[in-house]
Amino acid sequence: MTIKLENVGIAVRDLEETIAFFTDLGLTVVGRDTVSGEWTDTAVGLDGNHAKIAMLQTPDGHGQLELFEYIHPDAIETEPTLPNEIGMHRVAFSVDNIDQALGIAAKHGCHPLRGVATYKDIYKLSYVRGPSGIIVMLAEELKKSPAPEEQ
Template sequence: MENNNLLRMDNVSIVVESLDDVISFFEEIGLKLEGRATVEGEWAGRVTGLGDQCVEIAVMVTPDGHSRLELSQFLNPAVVSDHRNSPVNALGYLRLMFAVEDIDEMVSRLTKLGAQLVGEVVQYEESYRLCYIRGTEGLLIGLAEQLGNK
């Protein structure tokens, strides 16, 4: 095996319109808010290539503490494009997948909050039950319930 300097993947980032709404949605799934801050200044614009920027971010963490989701709401500059409602075969960000214990219960809770099932809950062999759901702001979320030996 080659020497690899990769240590881990720290997070996935999603740009949103309303941090409060999206935080509430991911809390319903089971993530916890780890922190919230405003990122601005010349150094931040040098990292992103956007120049002068002001972004409010929230970091959410999964219950096991291993995966993080960074939500970003751009205050300056304005958002220039919107890919959230692209079909699942569009290039770029597709979806976040979460392992859940009871997919039917999770779908029921999320649809009560306005989320929409994309297709249907399906079973893959004797291994998983899976579905895609469009949540707050049209974000595409995958849910997977492992069957049998959990």
């Protein structure tokens, strides 16, 4: 059996606000739709499922986020997750410049949970509380891995 990660799906409060946040960070919208009907009820497991969706892709073409804003049933507001809660935790991105990425996030009113940390002189990283309470990890690699031809 072959398995491949297709995307990470995130329910959001405001689709346009969340798209703006992630596109400013460098992702690209590759598709949008409004979905409903028996097939979505069956696939998602909710009767009367009706949602606006957007698929976003990272510049390297490997990572995708599926964002969805529920029209029906009503979205359920919950407290934002904490870093130590069981369940879906966060979405993580490598960035070339963490300070620039944090500046972009701040323009959207999204700030680090605590600050920027350095892990073993390998990464600078920070958890940011993004739109709809999404935890977004941003990481800048400090020690670049040698290219395959250099090894």
